[in-house]
Amino acid sequence: MDLRYSPEAERFRKEIRRWLDESVPPAWRVPGFWLERDGTTESLDLRRRWERDRFDNGFAGVDWPVELGGRGAGHETRAVHDEEMARARAPIGPYLGLTYLGTTLLGPTLLRYGTAEQKRRLPGILSGDTIWCQGFSEPESGSDLAGLRTTAVRDGDALVVTGQKIWTSMARYGDAMFALVRTGPPDSRHRGITFLLIDLTLPGVEVRPIRQLSGSCDLGHEFLDAVRVPIEGNVVGEIDGGWEVARYLLSVERQASPIGQYVEFLHELDDVIAAARRTAKDGRPAIEHPSIRARIARCRADLELLRVRAYDTMTRLGRGEDPGSEASVTKLLWSRTRLAIADLGADVLGVDGQRSSAPAGERAGHLRWRHLQVRGQRIAGGTAQIQRTLVARDLLGLPR
Incomplete structure (x- = not known):
């Protein structure tokens, strides 16, 4: 090769x-x-x-x-x-x-399923004129995406949307949201879902920030009270046919930019190694402890696996193939590896590193923040349990 x-x-x-x-x-x-x-x-x-x-x-x-x-x-x-x-x-x-959610998730979806009118929005997505957020998760539905309760009832040329979305990335900056809504009966599951573009400046929309463990408020909780969304130009695909569109978007999300992730996570591991060189643990630099060195080596090896997965994804896309459930393997690998790097950083810093007033905490606040922040990012695109189910069912052919 x-x-x-x-x-x-x-x-x-x-x-x-x-x-x-x-x-x-x-x-x-x-x-x-x-x-x-x-x-x-x-x-x-x-x-x-x-x-x-x-x-x-x-x-x-x-x-x-x-x-x-x-x-x-x-x-x-x-x-x-x-x-x-x-x-x-x-x-x-x-x-x-x-522009990450717009360019990485919505853009490719519109290129595949969008109308000519919807595709005319794409330059504005790239330039950042419109900042998009993703409205999939809902209170009480957990990882059961098909269990969503936000309803959209047709009234003339509009869909009237009522419900809630939560854990929405970029909500505090978002101008618009691509969301899944239920247009079929309450028990219609996958058959009654529509992929809808919603202007967050419309009457009836309220966005509240959610403060995370790390202190960041980049996630939001949206309340939709009888929001009238014009059907024309805002339904992607067909009414009640949004599940196919959503599955494609999720496959794009799970395999988004693995080569970029490889380099980014390599930076994060380098930050941890630098902290291990200057942080004392049991009277000597943490980098000298065999257990720390072994964990660094394991993270480095897993990063190389991610790089190989990235090349495999690039090859498949170049051949015009849809990675499908193969994307779940990549998602499992990058989320596990990034958590391992973040946990290693926290262990290197020790108790002092968790206190911003301590010398180690002042120097390595970004490591402390990352240790808390990545836990939420592991859920993005589907939890590890969901990914393993997809791998077992679609790749290994195991029974439910």
Whole structure:
């Protein structure tokens, strides 16, 4: 197997690396920079301007059609894009990327299922003119996505939506939400679900922030009280046919940018190693303890497995294949590995590292934050139990 990128992809690497060197200030690359500005107007303004600059310079949606705001490149170029963005510690990904949900999840879904009118929204997604959030989870439904209770009743040319969504990423910044609503009878399960685009400025919408263990408020709880959503332009696919659309989006989410994740998590492991070199444990640097070194080695090995999975995904996409439930394997691997890195960081820091007033805590607040934050991120795209069920059923053919 030839694991080298094509000459065309390597030329793109040089181009995007030059732009990133100019557009991502050194201060942004310091661990903890964005954490210190969490929730501030400064953070939002900096990232909005950067997203617009990225679009204007042709580095947003590199694998999208040119006529829809992209660059028309292939999956290999997209992988180089993700790799270089992570290498530069650019403000992308599910936590910092204002356009992440729109470009990574909604965009590919509209490219596959959207009408011509809906596809005209795509340049605005890439530029950050419209920030999207995802309305799938609901109170009391847990991982049973088909158990959703938010209803949408047809009234003329509109769907009247009533219900709640919760654990919504980017809710505090979101202009609009792509959501699943029940348009069929209460017991219709998968057969009565519709994929709907909802403007969050419509009357009847209330968004409340949720503060997490880490202190961040990037998740939200939405209350929808008889919100009238025009059917035309906002139903993706068919009414009652949203489950097929949702399954495709979830498969995209579970295998989104594994090569970018590899580089990002490698940065996180490097941060832990740096902390282990300067943090004393039982009278000597933590890095000298065999148990710590063994855990570092295990995390490093698992990261290399993730890199191989990323190449496999890139190959499949290049052949026009849909990874399907194979994406669940990648999702299980990256969520397990990232948690292991975060837990290792917490163990290296010890008790002092959990107190911001202690010297270790002052130096490594980003590790403490990450240790708490990644627990919620492991649920995104489906819990480990859901992923194992999909692997057992669809890949291994095991009985229920």
